[in-house]
Amino acid sequence: MLPSLVLKAPSRTGLLLVLYGFLSYVLFLLATIPAQQIWQFIPQQNRTQLQISHLQGSLWSGKVDRLQLGHLSLGQLDWNLNPLPLFLGQIALETKIRGPLGELQSHITLSTDGSLQATTLSGRIPAESLNPYTLPATLQGEITLKIQKFLFQASQKLQMEGEMHWRNASINMLQSVELGDVRLLTKAEGNGSIVHINNEKSALGIEGTIKLGANGRYSVNLALMNRDSGRKDIRSLLQMLGRADAAGKVHIKRQGQLQLGL
Numbered sequence: 001m002l003p004s005l006v007l008k009a010p011s012r013t014g015l016l017l018v019l020y021g022f023l024s025y026v027l028f029l030l031a032t033i034p035a036q037q038i039w040q041f042i043p044q045q046n047r048t049q050l051q052i053s054h055l056q057g058s059l060w061s062g063k064v065d066r067l068q069l070g071h072l073s074l075g076q077l078d079w080n081l082n083p084l085p086l087f088l089g090q091i092a093l094e095t096k097i098r099g100p101l102g103e104l105q106s107h108i109t110l111s112t113d114g115s116l117q118a119t120t121l122s123g124r125i126p127a128e129s130l131n132p133y134t135l136p137a138t139l140q141g142e143i144t145l146k147i148q149k150f151l152f153q154a155s156q157k158l159q160m161e162g163e164m165h166w167r168n169a170s171i172n173m174l175q176s177v178e179l180g181d182v183r184l185l186t187k188a189e190g191n192g193s194i195v196h197i198n199n200e201k202s203a204l205g206i207e208g209t210i211k212l213g214a215n216g217r218y219s220v221n222l223a224l225m226n227r228d229s230g231r232k233d234i235r236s237l238l239q240m241l242g243r244a245d246a247a248g249k250v251h252i253k254r255q256g257q258l259q260l261g262l
Contacts, residue, residue: 067097075099085109100129104145114153121147127166137173141166147186158214159188169199177237178202203228204237208252216258223249 054065064077078096085092091110097103104123110116127139147162164186169179180202186195192213199206208222224241225248226234242250 067099073100074104075101097123101125102129106147115157116152118150119148121145121150121162127169137171139169139171141169141179143167149188151188153214155215157191158193158212158216159191160186160193161188162186169202175237177204179204179206182206197222203231203234212258218256218258220252220254222252224252225249 051068082092106121166182205225
């Protein structure tokens with residue numbers, strides 16, 4: 001007669017040891033996968049507009065010497081990977097960018113559906129660095145970003161919530177116009193975003209909104225006013241821009257299309 005076999009359920013300690021060993025193996029793989037292979041994990045929808053050079057490090061932690069998004073040069077990117085979202089089919093990175101747009105840091109998540117989400121995006125940008133994208137107008141001053149959430153999915157979502165503060169702002173187009181401190185408060189609206197704008201510490205007052213749709217369509221609705229009756233230059237500028245209403249405000253309305261290439 002053959003002896004009967006009795007199978008014992010693994011102990012809790014044994015299960016914990018197996019789990020610990022599995023996680024250690026996964027972390028080891030993440031620490032050793034070369035950074036060059038990260039390119040394969042990026043969804044094709046995002047990859048078409050990204051240009052990178054000199055990938056260094058590993059999937060876990062590394063850097064790119066030059067990162068360009070469409071026509072926008074961002075500079076050097078450093079990242080650290082959060083491994084847990086990988087089990088959900090997402091790439092979650094803690095990132096820092098240093099380059100022409102100043103210094104930025106954010107938590108970025110890329111999903112398999114091609115969506116990109118950035119949270120706690122903060123940094124400082126010299127306004128002059130945006131001049132290649134604002135010509136013929138040129139900008140001066142410094143822009144501080146405090147964005148709680150940015151969500152992009154091509155032609156479906158373009159949502160941003162947070163605040164931008166443009167200090168010592170000025171625009172030069174034929175003549176220089178001082179705008180003081182400009183505050184831009186942005187909120188999600190439907191699948192797009194709306195930006196509320198106002199300024200202070202300037203004889204030229206600005207208030208209004210900019211609406212931006214998920215497809216890149218935008219509409220600008222601004223009101224400009226002269227806060228200093230003694231400033232003839234401001235009065236002349238407003239007369240050039242349009243006819244003032246009963247409250248002395250000149251309304252600027254524009255519509256257009258942004259080329260979104262994320």
